[in-house]
Amino acid sequence: MKPLARTFLVLAMLSGSLAQAQSIAQIDLSPAQTGRIHAQPDPAAIQALPADFRFVTPGTLTVAISAAVPPASTYATDARTVVGADADHAHQMAEALGLKLDLVTVAWPDWPLGLASGKYDAVISNVGVTEERKLKFDFSTYRLGLHGFFVRKDSPIQSIKEPQDIAGLKIITAVGTIQERILLEWNRINLAAGLKPAQLLYFDDLVAAKLALESGRADAHFNPYGPLAYLAAREGRTRAVGTVNAGWPLKADVAVATRKGSGLAAAFTVATNTLIRNGKYAQTLARWGIAEEALPRAETNPPGLPKF
Incomplete structure (x- = not known):
């Protein structure tokens, strides 16, 4: 599906509560993203960062994302800037860790090799937790699958x-x-x-x-x-x-993917749980019309979809 390049009027969040169904919100696809919910530096998350971790670019969190399907990720009206719920989460993780953000667009099938080879620090691109993926990567959940x-x-x-x-x-x-x-x-x-x-x-x-x-x-x-x-x-x-x-009859949530043993997953989990507690997490999902996908808490390397 081609990236959507205009602002859409969201008439109702059809699968939520009556209050949600009656609400009217506007999906903002402008590159400025003035309505983005920002995070503050999170001391607990920063402390959870491994002291010896080397970012791809010092002082910057380099995150791979596939601008594939809204509302998770798509291109803004300038056809360059990536926006969506996943892009917002990437911005919030960088802000919580006191870092700048470098959002790198990749083809979705290419993220495992790029992450394993050290091209980026993390992948935030609608990646589901599976037991097979956990053999090579660590995960910090941020959305229901x-x-x-x-x-x-x-x-x-x-x-x-x-x-x-x-x-x-x-x-x-x-x-x-x-x-x-x-x-x-x-x-x-x-x-x-x-x-x-x-x-x-x-x-x-x-x-x-x-x-x-x-x-x-x-x-x-x-x-x-x-x-x-x-x-x-x-x-x-x-x-x-x-x-x-997605993991029925079990569960398979969506998570930030990081290199196995890098230690970054724990920091992302702390930062996400802070956003859940202060309400900014729920505001972000509601902003993109996917409040139904809210997690009660983020987890590091939870059970994932088994190999069938």
């Missing part, structure tokens, strides 16, 4: 939260993904219970998937929550009816 079910605004479907809810439905998803694995497992459970399986419709293109849902060729769309919530808020043609953790 959520996938969402979205339906047409006029759909009779009100809730999809468990396997029986998808029985007999036509559901859009992406092949070879975590979300496909969840749906296939739910189909297995339903078949064992004597229920009809869902028919999975595979789309790689978000625009084509959107048209299929809105035209009635599909009953629901199940993919990562953030982009679909952003699209629903921007266009007002769809609504959320349920969320599932």
